[in-house]
Amino acid sequence: MIRAAALAFRERGYHNTSLDDIAAELGVTKPTLYYYVRSKQDLLFECFTAGLAGIFAALDEARLSAASGCERLRIVLRGYALAITSEFGWCMVRAEDQDLDAALGARIRARKAEIDQQIRALIREGIVDGSIRDCDAKLTAFAIAGALNWIAHWHRQAEELGPGEIADRFIGFFEEGLRPR
Amino acid sequence: MIRAAALAFRERGYHNTSLDDIAAELGVTKPTLYYYVRSKQDLLFECFTAGLAGIFAALDEARLSAASGCERLRIVLRGYALAITSEFGWCMVRAEDQDLDAALGARIRARKAEIDQQIRALIREGIVDGSIRDCDAKLTAFAIAGALNWIAHWHRQAEELGPGEIADRFIGFFEEGLRPR
Numbered sequence: 001m002i003r004a005a006a007l008a009f010r011e012r013g014y015h016n017t018s019l020d021d022i023a024a025e026l027g028v029t030k031p032t033l034y035y036y037v038r039s040k041q042d043l044l045f046e047c048f049t050a051g052l053a054g055i056f057a058a059l060d061e062a063r064l065s066a067a068s069g070c071e072r073l074r075i076v077l078r079g080y081a082l083a084i085t086s087e088f089g090w091c092m093v094r095a096e097d098q099d100l101d102a103a104l105g106a107r108i109r110a111r112k113a114e115i116d117q118q119i120r121a122l123i124r125e126g127i128v129d130g131s132i133r134d135c136d137a138k139l140t141a142f143a144i145a146g147a148l149n150w151i152a153h154w155h156r157q158a159e160e161l162g163p164g165e166i167a168d169r170f171i172g173f174f175e176e177g178l179r180p181r
Numbered sequence: 182m183i184r185a186a187a188l189a190f191r192e193r194g195y196h197n198t199s200l201d202d203i204a205a206e207l208g209v210t211k212p213t214l215y216y217y218v219r220s221k222q223d224l225l226f227e228c229f230t231a232g233l234a235g236i237f238a239a240l241d242e243a244r245l246s247a248a249s250g251c252e253r254l255r256i257v258l259r260g261y262a263l264a265i266t267s268e269f270g271w272c273m274v275r276a277e278d279q280d281l282d283a284a285l286g287a288r289i290r291a292r293k294a295e296i297d298q299q300i301r302a303l304i305r306e307g308i309v310d311g312s313i314r315d316c317d318a319k320l321t322a323f324a325i326a327g328a329l330n331w332i333a334h335w336h337r338q339a340e341e342l343g344p345g346e347i348a349d350r351f352i353g354f355f356e357e358g359l360r361p362r
Contacts (some may be wrong), residue, residue, distance in 0.1 A: 013280075097278070099194075133357075139350050141341075146331025147324040154323055161320075169320050176314075177358030 001026060001036060003087060006047040010090035014044060014098045041100055043131075044108070048095040051088025052111060054079050059118050070178065074171055076122060077144065080115075081167035084151045093152040101148025116141055133180045144174055182207060182217060185266060187228040191271035195225060195279045222281055227289070228274040232269025233292060235260050242300050250307025251359065255352055257300060258325065262348035265332045274333040297322055304359075313359045325355055 004026050008017045019040050023030045035148060037043045055071065058079025062072035096108050119141045126132030155166070185207050189198045200221050204211045218224045226302050239260025243253035265273065300322045307313030328351060336347070 009240055015280075070303055094278075097275075099196075135354070136350055139347070140354060142331065142335055143328040143351055146334070147330040148327070150323065150327025150330060153327075166320070170324055173316070173321060173324055173358050176360070177354050179357070 001033070001051050002043070002046045004092050005043045006050070006087045009047065010042065010087065014040075014094075019043070020037065021142060041078060041104055044095050044098060044100070045089055045104055047091035048108060049111075051083050051086060051092035052115070053113055054083035054086070061124065068131035069122055069124075069129050070131035072179075073119070073122045073126060073132070074125070074175070077148070077171050077174060078167050080145075080148050081170055082152065082163050084148055085155055085163035085166055089152040089155065094144065119144065126178070135178065140178070147174075169173045182214070183224070183231050186224045186269045186319035187231070187272050190225065190228065191268065195221075195275075200224070222285055224283070225272060226285055226320055228269055228272035229289060230292075232267060232273035233266050233296070235264035235267070236296055237294070243303060249312035250303055250305075250310050251312035251356065254303045254307060254313070254359075255356070257303060258329070258352050258355060259348050261326075261329050262298075262332065262351055263344050266347055270333040270336065272277070274330045281335070289326050293340055297326065299326065309325050316359065321359070326354075334358065 002137040003019075005022050008022055008025065009153055012016075017040075018022065018143070019033055022043070023033050023085050026033075033043075037097075055076070061079075062075045065075065067075075083089065093155070096105060096112070123132055123135070123137040123140055127134055127137070149161045149169075151166065158168075162167075182203070186198075186203050189203055189206065193202075195286070198221075200211055200214055203224070204214050206216075214224075218227065236257070239257045242260075243256045246253050246256065264270065277286065277293070301318040302320040304313055304316070304321055308315055313349070332347065332351075340347075343351075
């Protein structure tokens with residue numbers, strides 16, 4: 001259900017998709033949908049959360065790793081790039097813009113801020129252990145997140161490059177930028 | 182008028198801003214606005230175009246320069262970053278998402294595609310003259326544009342770093358990433 005909603009939101013936009021559309025696509029009744037979610041907003045939030053799961057899994061993996069800051073950052077960037085190229089990428093990047101109620105908007109911003117803070121922390125750790133050159137961790141995290149989030153604007157399923165290859169090329173570009181001099 | 186509209190759209194969102202609001206802010210009547218623009222859509226397009234002017238000026242400057250591909254790319258990236266940190270940044274990045282009519286949407290996409298193609302061409306020229314390392318020009322242009330466009334999502338006028346400083350730091354990051362090995 002969450003996957004069907006994510007595809008519909010990406011395809012037609014959030015405001016142009018109704019719960020009726022999603023129910024029809026799944027071949028179920030609207031009351032069946034309401035058994036699982038209270039509203040279209042909730043469904044968007046579930047799509048957002050499903051996409052973020054890959055990023056949080058990568059952050060956990062990085063936290064448990066004993067590798068350098070640069071290598072742990074690579075784990076996270078790979079998880080991030082794969083999440084954005086997934087069917088949930090649109091919802092992850094665009095959910096916040098959809099005129100959600102204040103409480104839901106705040107929850108989305110809080111989860112995004114958490115990811116941002118953890119990426120900044122990894123950059124700072126890499127600077128300390130010498131695997132990342134001295135740089136402004138905040139602006140660098142913004143540059144990286146911007147480049148990755150923007151994938152959701154241009155990436156199409158028909159894209160010739162697979163998600164793994166896009167992830168690798170972006171990571172290669174960032175690592176050149178962050179390599180100690 | 183265009184500047185007032187750009188500020189209002191960024192502040193309250195395009196759909197939550199009416200021509201009445203903009204007229205009231207300028208202390209003019211709505212018929213006065215209609216003397217200059219036919220619709221709110223037109224006004225958004227004017228804001229978009231005003232923001233892009235800085236990028237096209239930089240592209241012209243780069244075209245007339247005899248410097249290396251890398252140095253000409255720097256001229257364009259600086260113009261791009263300054264445009265995005267201007268009051269028109271929001272309209273430049275977000276105009277396309279505002280359910281415009283098909284013709285206006287197509288014009289916006291065409292101008293964006295033109296900028297994308299010119300940035301790719303500069304990257305390819307830099308690869309040929311040896312000032313930029315061998316890379317996928319299309320993905321690199323997307324990564325750079327993504328990082329720069331994203332500035333419109335996080336940048337606030339109260340930001341401690343000025344537009345010029347943000348531009349310089351982003352350019353420094355990209356140039357490290359593109360430096361020949």
